[in-house]
Amino acid sequence: MQIQAWFRAGQTTFNFSSYIQLYIFNQRRLSADVPKAFGIIPNLHKALLVGCYFKMTLRKLLKIFIGLLSVIAVAIGLTSISHPIFLKWLAGSAMHIGKPIRATVYTNGQVNNDIKVYHSEKYWKSADIANNYIVNLKEFDSDGMLKYFEINLKDKWIGRPIATTKDDYDIIFGHLFQSETGGIFALFQDDMKGFNFNPHLLYKDRQINFNVPPGLLKFDSLRIELQ
Known part of the structure; x- marks a missing residue:
């Protein structure tokens, strides 16, 4: 490993660009070692994207739902002020x-x-x-x-x-x-x-x-x- 070689040679200066290249090399090597029939590494980023999209969609739906509830609550409140019988109707x-x-x-x-x-x-x-x-x-x-x-x-x-x-x-x-x-x-x-x-x-x-x-x-x- 290059990092280990650096430390054995007494090199203490950290080269960030070299570290990124080494990280990419290791990821490619790991991907090549895993049977592609399982599709674990190649499809991992797709799963992460789907998960992030689903999470964002749920947040949007939750915001829309809370917004609708707020609008309905305001409408009921304003209507009941001028029409008290409306609350009676809601209560049966x-x-x-x-x-x-x-x-x-x-x-x-x-x-x-x-x-x-x-x-x-x-x-x-x-x-x-x-x-x-x-x-x-x-x-x-x-x-x-x-x-x-x-x-x-x-x-x-x-x-x-x-x-x-x-x-x-x-x-x-x-x-x-x-x-x-x-x-x-x-x-x-x-x-x-x-x-x-x-x-x-x-x-x-x-x-x-x-x-x-x-x-x-x-x-x-x-x-x-x-x-």
Whole structure:
């Protein structure tokens, strides 16, 4: 070996270039001594490259995943500030109703485009399929009791929710959400929690007709033509 020869000759000055050449010579010799059928030395650099690439890919994927989680967390936080019912929906204590359905609404015989109608097929405490319509009024009574009300065609009643705050009813990107508390209704006929009023609900030929309690709204009758 050349290094050993240097030391035997008393040479103490280290020549880095010569050492590199010696290292390359030894690597070639070692590679030649190993059976190439095993492919250990010739393919080692390929394995190292693949390992490094895989490690870098995992790091990139981890960064992307953490970035997505951060964006989602920020979006949820910002949405929940202005729409508290969103957190209730995530926790399972609010229901997604959906977008308004296609319907033409008449009040006192005139088309009223400010009234939105939503359809719901879900009950809060039952697995049965519902056939309910939730009506959202843009102009409602001063107490807010008729901002929303529900028409239950299956059981043939109309009721107002016992709570209509943004925690119980809210529209997010055009989609209506209803809390579990907002899903509790007082019937119009109820003389304690309702209005002690019979709305005379009638459903025929995809038309819903009924009256509203007098003196609360700017109209006293409402007709919904379902499309």
